[in-house]
Amino acid sequence: MTSSASPEPVVAVVVAAGSGVRLGAGAPKALREIGGRALVAHAVNALAAGGVTRVVVVSRLELADDFDRALADATIPWTLVGGGAERQDSVANGLAEVARVEPGARHVLVHDAARPFVPATVVAAVVDALRAGAPAVIPVTPVVDTIRALSGGPGASAVVDRSVLRAVQTPQGFDLATLVRAHQHVRSEGLAVTDDAMACEAIGAAVTLVEGSRDALKVTDPFDLEIAEAVWQRRRHLTGETR
Numbered sequence: 001m002t003s004s005a006s007p008e009p010v011v012a013v014v015v016a017a018g019s020g021v022r023l024g025a026g027a028p029k030a031l032r033e034i035g036g037r038a039l040v041a042h043a044v045n046a047l048a049a050g051g052v053t054r055v056v057v058v059s060r061l062e063l064a065d066d067f068d069r070a071l072a073d074a075t076i077p078w079t080l081v082g083g084g085a086e087r088q089d090s091v092a093n094g095l096a097e098v099a100r101v102e103p104g105a106r107h108v109l110v111h112d113a114a115r116p117f118v119p120a121t122v123v124a125a126v127v128d129a130l131r132a133g134a135p136a137v138i139p140v141t142p143v144v145d146t147i148r149a150l151s152g153g154p155g156a157s158a159v160v161d162r163s164v165l166r167a168v169q170t171p172q173g174f175d176l177a178t179l180v181r182a183h184q185h186v187r188s189e190g191l192a193v194t195d196d197a198m199a200c201e202a203i204g205a206a207v208t209l210v211e212g213s214r215d216a217l218k219v220t221d222p223f224d225l226e227i228a229e230a231v232w233q234r235r236r237h238l239t240g241e242t243r
């Protein structure tokens with residue numbers, strides 16, 4: 001007799017509560033539109049295409065009505081919670097909501113709304129590695145430029161071996177209990193982390209790397225928005241999607 005149990009839910013926290021300072025004046029970054037759809041909606045749909053079944057979107061609550069409209073036709077269920085002063089605080093708020101809406105979840109992804117076009121294959125690779133038992137999984141891409149580290153006096157620098165460097169992306173995937181414990185540790189120790197894998201490493205969890213994609217670029221400044229538009233145009237012509 002084979003089990004017909006449905007696969008376990010895969011929940012994601014989508015962090016969208018940043019100020020978008022580097023992007024400059026205009027609509028909040030997560031609500032900027034490409035192809036008539038907000039970046040946060042593209043990000044949620046990208047996660048759904050990779051197997052995510054529910055999302056908790058962490059936003060600036062004063063923008064809740066705008067997020068409701070932006071996510072009205074999202075392809076999976078979502079709930080909205082308020083963000084915090086730093087990205088790690090927003091993640092912590094999202095994790096608290098995950099415990100409320102999906103109490104049985106064992107795994108969680110954390111994704112930047114600022115990475116709207118992560119390919120489904122990358123999302124699926126993160127989920128697969130989690131299901132294979134990894135406590136923390138991050139997508140990474142090679143570094144393509146020659147890199148120098150600033151060192152010593154003014155103008156001093158030294159080349160760094162780029163073959164051992166990787167650029168880290170999201171969605172990052174975690175054993176949920178591990179990530180919750182990691183964020184408790186970060187908060188109690190007053191640590192600042194720029195991603196959630198750092199938090200898990202701080203409590204000794206091993207971090208597994210999977211192949212990322214340049215399509216998963218983070219929209220940080222106006223140039224990135226132009227690149228993201230080009231990624232969307234390419235996808236639109238390949239898939240015929242109109243939005």
Ligand SMILES: Nc1ccn([C@@H]2O[C@H](COP(=O)(O)OP(=O)(O)OP(=O)(O)O)[C@@H](O)[C@H]2O)c(=O)n1
Pocket residue numbers: 015016017018019020021022023029030058083084085086087088090091111112113114115218219220
């Ligand atoms: N307090 C914060 C800060 C960031 N983020 C989210 O974390 C992701 C990555 O952050 P970043 O690209 O730095 O976005 P911003 O912080 O908005 O950008 P900036 O630093 O230019 O203000 C974004 O989706 C952003 O919305 C968040 O939810 N809460």
Ligand SMILES: C[C@](O)(CO)[C@H](O)COP(=O)(O)O
Pocket residue numbers: 087112168169170194195196218
């Ligand atoms: C989480 C992240 O996208 C991984 O590269 C990155 O650390 C976010 O940094 P930001 O300064 O909050 O954009």
